[in-house]
Amino acid sequence: MTGTPPGSGEDERWLGHWIGAEPAPVPGLDDAVTGTASGRGFSRVMFRKSFDLDAVPETAPLRLTADGRFVVWVNGREVGRGPVRAQPRRWRYESFDIAPFLERGTNVVGVLVTYYGRATSWWHPAPPEGGINGDACLVLEARLSGSVVATDASWRVHRSTAWTSIGASGVPCEVLDARELPVGWTRPGFDDAHWPTATILTARHWGGLGRSRPPVSPFGKLLPRPVAVLGGATVRPAAVLDARIRARPAWASDHPAARAVQQLESSGEPVDGGLPLSVTVGADRTLDTVLDFGAVTAGFVELTVDAPAGTVLELGYREKPKRVGIVETTSDYESGARYICPGGRADYSALEPAGLRYLYLRAHAPEAAEVTIVDVAVRENVYPHTGEAYFSSDDEELDRLYRAGIRTVQLNSFDAYTDCPTREQRSWVGDGVVHQMVHLATNEDWRLAEHYVELANSPRSDGILPLSVAGDFEQYEGFTIPDWSLHWVHGVHNLYRYVGDRARLAGYLPTIERVLRWYEPYVDEHGTLSDLPEWNLIDWSSVFTTGRTSIVSALWARGLAEYAELSDWVGNAGSAAWARERHAGVASSFEDFWDPRRGLYVDHIVDGERRPAASQAANAAAIVSGLAPPGRWEAIAAAMIDRSTVVTRSWIGGDGGYDTRKEEEQRRGVQRIDWDAEWEIVRAQPFFSYVVHDALARAGLADRIIDLLRDWSAFLHDGYDTFGECWGWGTPVHGWSSTPARDLIVHVLGISPDLPGSARARIAPRPGLLRNVAGAAPTPHGLVEVRIAGENVQVDSPVPVRFVEPDGASREFPAGSHRLTIRRPALTTDATSGSRRARLQ
Structure with missing residues (x-):
């Protein structure tokens, strides 16, 4: 879903209120003076709203934002993530057309909002003003053919106990106990009656006048997403480099990535085969696996696992393989995650993006358990490279x-x-x-x-x-x-x-x-x-x-x-x-x-x-x-x-x-x-x-x-x-x-x-010893293409051209196609070498 859907323009008045799980903490004098963020630490809050439709509209523009990151689902299907990183005073919102996700009858919008509590490498807390900051908060609206779904006090909220976070060098490490997840909360039919209703968040500072809809401080006027939607292929490992059953060690660290690579040099019983991989682990036996994706990839790690409840997967993400016997600094292995299985076959999709080539996975359980690692993948989440350049x-x-x-x-x-x-x-x-x-x-x-x-x-x-x-x-x-x-x-x-x-x-x-x-x-x-x-x-x-x-x-x-x-x-x-x-x-x-x-x-x-x-x-x-x-x-x-x-x-x-x-x-x-x-x-x-x-x-x-x-x-x-x-x-x-x-x-x-x-292209080919070379570069007016074969140059340009010879002489041509020649200077393959020191001495 790219672009901005109709009806979600930047200048339209917001109908949704800022809502949270409970009133945000009010900053004290010390907060105002020191600038420290008053409020909670790391927190993930689930927001949910059911609504009925007599018919599915052709378009259904939805826009939303949150402090700090969100994932939004409609009827259990992921719609998108956001917002893009920004300074709090220039905060951004995301727009989607959710019509393809809607159904006749009962529908559900579910949003998971992550508040990090302390600054990360790509997020920092808003200034401490009370009201609309210091905790997970959300504003959302969807226009549905004459009706509107917008955040207000009727939404249901749940502060999740499933996630915790281990922070290091600005990149948080995700820890998920899937046993704590409400099953099916993003889909119709889930009973949310026991969830409390949302609190409308209002500005409490001088001049705030109790406002609860954008624009309101600290986020002010919300700005639209300025860049393309991220995405990419789903990448699976090129090889299982190693899989062994080892004696469970005494943990030297609580960090999942550190645990995943701990004692790799110790002996163990090899496990044959690739994925899916089935073994028995227990209180004294761990599965240690090293997966190689063949090259570095970036996105969301995804796992499918079949294991009893309480089985723990420690994940370590690395760009280079762990070097056995080499002492490394914390920064070399701090990226990873921990997943505690809910029981049975389950899918894990990371909320935090990661870059890696090697995935180190260690599975263990409090008692003997049959564990099957069914699938491992990375769903790439990178900027699209588009066009015909x-x-x-x-x-x-x-x-x-x-x-x-x-x-x-x-x-x-x-x-x-x-x-x-x-x-x-x-x-x-x-x-x-x-x-x-x-x-x-x-x-x-x-x-x-x-x-x-x-x-x-x-x-x-x-x-x-x-x-x-x-x-x-x-x-x-x-x-x-x-x-x-x-x-x-x-x-x-x-x-x-x-x-x-x-x-x-x-x-x-x-x-x-x-x-x-x-x-x-x-x-x-x-x-x-x-x-x-x-x-x-x-x-x-x-x-x-x-x-x-x-x-x-x-x-x-x-x-x-x-x-x-x-x-x-x-x-x-x-x-x-x-x-x-x-x-x-x-x-x-x-x-x-x-x-x-x-x-x-x-x-x-x-x-x-x-x-x-x-x-x-x-x-x-x-x-x-x-x-x-x-x-x-x-x-x-x-x-x-x-x-x-x-x-x-x-x-x-x-x-x-x-x-x-x-x-x-x-x-x-x-x-x-x-x-x-x-x-x-x-x-x-x-x-x-x-x-x-x-x-x-x-x-x-x-x-x-x-x-x-x-x-x-x-x-x-x-x-x-x-x-x-x-x-x-x-x-x-x-x-x-x-x-x-x-x-x-x-x-x-x-x-x-x-x-x-x-408005005019400069074409100054310098192919050196290359005989045949071609390429095209983008401009706001279309592609400029140059093809060189020997001394012949073909230029196709939607704008006028200035052609510059190696000696600096230039000629101008109108937009269009032109066949030119280039005077090649004498070049040797060792043009950048020699014995300059000897000459100088």
Whole structure:
């Protein structure tokens, strides 16, 4: 069910009241002063309403929302879930057409609402105002051909005792005792007479005037869902890797995921066969099973099991297999669930989404019990990849990289762009710019690309953006990564180029200016940024931002240049002039970072001394910001990708994982140089590589990008079809690493906007040694397609085209089909290698 059904428009007056299981707690003075959330902890509340229909209407628009997440059923069939993550003051509702679920006669709407009690990685409590917050609450209405079903005091409610939650690092772990579930409560015929009726919740704050219908504080005017409905295939395990009967251990932890992997190295009796799997367990015997889905998937874990009441299934979700004999941190195994069987054949469907490749399952019971694991699956719940955009070539490696980039982004595209589906599911402000660019280049549905900018438009009180939004980090308003806000600025500029919605984008410019002005107190007497506070990450590579920083100064300058362009576009000449003045101030002293001996910019200057450490990040940022003189660009770009001098280093990880010693040293300000800083250049990690590749293209070396993209093939091994977090370590599905999918379209085929709103397409093919390559990219006006065979180029475009030759010469053509030729430069396969150190010495 996609789209907004008729009669559920955003501006229609709500007929439903906010209702709850009982009056929400009234905050005391301490709550109002400290901002702590008054109310319950974790709670799940069932809401139910029966109604009769003489006939089933053609359409039946329903809209609803809840604090914090809901599942809605009609006549026992799941209709949908929601709402999308949002800040409480910009809360969202969901719309569905429930006509296909209705029947003549008695019908039932059932809603399960989860209130988390404390902030998670994707939810944070509303401000403590009393009345309509501090507990599970719901507002709903359905318009049924002249009649209305809406939340009021006639609804039945039940606070469930079936669920508890174990929280860890922002992702709650679901524990369900299915013996406590009311059987059939979402279907007609269930006797709910013993359930209490709902309480209408009213605003109790000054000025609230007892209102109970939206709009009312703290949620205000409810906003419609801005993105597509999630979904996907149902994925089943590719293999049962291991199944054994073992002696039940003494539990070392209460966490289900920890229990699921406990003592895997101990011996046991192998169980033959795959699913279904039938064994006898008991007080002293457990079934331990390891299932491999073949690749990482993301969604809702589903089980079918036949077992006596009280049988316990401990589930552990992992992206990589448990390494026997290796001590791991809690974050490595914290994702999972516990299911206590109700007795007989039963189905379990998780309420919390999870990402995993390996599912560890341990079954045990208080006494001897025959247990059959009938089925295990993941019902994927990811953002749809739609349309006819594509990339193909005569090089299967590049085609595979394109597909992997799209899949990596999809597994990190839910109701927001996330870092990874397994570990956190947070919407990091900086990471999302790569997801956004991949969607703009490959997915005809741009709604999530636009919503990325909207969701993150939530500045801290001092103007900078949080680490991540609509979750725990934003609520706590702790330290942030300031340069993440500069990547968000780039995301706004991307929408200007691709979408060109002037009225909408103009609303983001005040936030951009606040972000850019946040840096002004740190502009030193030279005009560059110095002694920046908070966490200046850049990416996980070993770069320096202490003292006077070339990297953040250049990223700031890129933001200033983009803001000036946006300000001109909306007619704000004053802001454009301020931004260009600030950009000129940085440019006036950026030469201080130049090392003429190496022909590169160094990372930083400390106490007036230019330190030798240099990185791809510093030099790429110098180019894309326009701070480096154009005459230097080609030489800088070639030098920063010379494989004879480029080294891979990270302050916190390496050799397959996070390095706790390095992490602790980093926190204490110890940054050890374990490379030759006089000659070697620190490589960007996959995230900042998008800036490196943009710099190469701007410097006229886009042909070199193909060779660099092949480095991402290192992630595609052992069945993994996605890109990992960092070079050689980190999570195996990290959205910020997906730039190859964008680069193959934007830099290799050369398709990108040439005027705001994609009013004209820029076609600048740089296929390198590829002889045959083709692809299509979406625009608001239709697909732009480019097909290259040797020196012949076929362009089909719904908008005018500017065709750019490798030497920079360009020609303009009207919309339509055009047969062109491209003058290929001489290229060798070792264009990014050599012995630059020897030449310099």
